[in-house]
Amino acid sequence: MNNITIRVCMGTGGIAAGGTEVLDTFIFLMKQQDIPANFKKECSTHKVGCRGLCARDVLVDIIVNGNRTTYQYIKPGMVQKIIDDHIVAGNPVSEWQVTDDYHRFHAKQLKVVLSDCGNIDPEDIDAYIEAGGYKALGKVFVSMDPQGVIDVIKKSGLRGRGGAGFPTGVKWEACRKAPGDQKYIICNADEGDPGAFMDRAVIEGNPHAVLEGMAIGAYAIGATKGYVYIRAEYPLAVERLKKALIAARERGYLGKNILGKGIDFDIKVKLGAGAFVCGEETALIASIEGQRGMPRAKPPFPVHSGLWAKPTVINNVETLANIPYIINKGADWFSSFGTEKSKGTKVFALTGKVKNTGLIEVPMGITLREIIYDIGGGIENDKQLKAVQTGGPSGGCITPDMLDINVDYESLARVGSIVGSGGMIVLDEDNCMVNVARYFLQFTQSESCGKCVPCRIGTKRLLEILDRITKGLGKESDIELLERLSNDIKSASLCGLGQTAPNPVLSTLKYFKDEYLAHIRDKKCPAKSCKDLLIYTILENACKGCGACLRACPAGAITGEKKKPHTLNAKLCVRCGSCFDVCKFKAVYKE
């Protein structure tokens, strides 16, 4: 009897692409044909040497007696053929299998945090235990004292993966030494950076690793209570996290007298209510306490006075998910990856105009070129790479001439960008850098909590200036004003949000001043992206008179008879770009 396992991607990406329907079809048809198989709900976000490529969903693994075949872009209608040809007759359907670039996507990656993600069923605690889960917790409780745990983490060189890169072991030690009758550990899963989704993927794919990491951290610092502060925008992650909590309690990995060792620790889930600033430690604490999530001045730091004024450690999801692996495999193993000051691996969300978008985990110090061209497969539609934006609204841009830079905390900081939480957005020639800066400012402006003046009013003024530049109303003096204002906001703001909000402006000004000047002096957007500066025309010799643009135009600006070239009335045009999108003959020209 053949041993058959079918794995279907069921993360947010997989479900959106129809993963549920594909899995249901497999279950239905296999039952009908009386073929026994284990159905594992797989997280699309990862798999050792495999997943992460959400753009190819639905990805399906068929494992027959240990031989794995991976299919891409699977739809329910293709399931019958896979069953007939592959499972019954033993001939895999070659044309639907993943291609070479799929394997190249994984070749340069190194999975630690994501090593079990996608391999195991996130809703099944036994799958995690089978893969070595909760072994680290047992090891810590039986054979290590809290200081011993802290020493291992310090020695490993693990730094906070949420953005700031503070050494985790040092943070734990400070909290352990802080006086207090009650201590807390909080997992920060308020992943608010637009363009980042690694925390969602880790929780959706392997929630128990995060819980185990928290329990080990709690033991090290002496906490008996923990919180996971998670965004309500991640419903699937919340659901899987809650299921994992229940299962862990049932098995005695959480709750009273854990593993019979007389240690108590339990975790509560707190749903964020939609505020980016709550990713900041002190704001997050205020939010858990039920208040408006506004940061306060530091010191005192949360390790001394945090939640309910008690010593509190706040760690990011990815940081915590690293912990069990470090305990199991040792500090030396972990620190063998990476650079001198940045150890281990980092998960990045590679998105934008790159061929292979998805979640990647790479050793610290890998070059940006390797990420974009080897893992990412190069730029979509073979266009020109313009910049890579890292660190989201707090980060900056890296230009093509700096592609050989090592990706680690120090090197990125040197060129005015940051690792941040791990968003990596690839921009091509069609992206306007002034517009990108404006986009981030719009975000930070609306997410500013309003407590301190430099951030509340400063970002508003910055946004207004960028707004007028993209509308062709900029003034020559705006450049200097942007620079001055940015530096003032950076130095005078209370928390990280304000202190980093001007970074996208400063960074684009530094590398793309020409584009700013083109908007201001020539009233032109070189990337043809700023709506107000565009003029649309229909090229008479290319237009076939199909009428597609005429039907698409919401303003009635296009006229013409069938099969004869159409004309566009610039006075009526609202520059929505609908005609440009629908034209199959490239007859709509914009400049």
Added chain:
Amino acid sequence: MEEKLQALIKEFRDHEGNIISLLQETQELFGYIPEEVVYRFSEELDIPASNFYGVCTFYAQFYLKPRGENIVTACCGTACHVKGSDRLINNIKRELNLTGDQNTTEDKKFTLEQVACVGACSIAPVVIINRKVYGKMTSDKMAKELKTLAAGRQ
């Protein structure tokens, strides 16, 4: 409803007394935060109504007005932005006849929301319709979905 409200108030008194949780559960009941409920909480719990208002308006997920039957959430994250979410949103607005800051249609059939990032960047641009995630959305596909919904609920 009255019983449920009483239960919420009791829970608030007996447990940690967290305004955010109280409001989240209230919204679960009503679909939004009705003004009269806030005044009621304020009186019974002896907390100024302004505190509730402060929390409601601080967090993006609290609604002070009733919402439409169908919730269309357009992602405006960076990846979606560079893949043209702006234009997609403008088209949705046009399709639903929403003007200016208006986000719920006159007939209360649709509410259009914009969120910063839903974390599905690799399938950008993303739109969520009634909690179902749609990736690689185009204006055409969007128009079809909206038409189906509008027809289905009549």
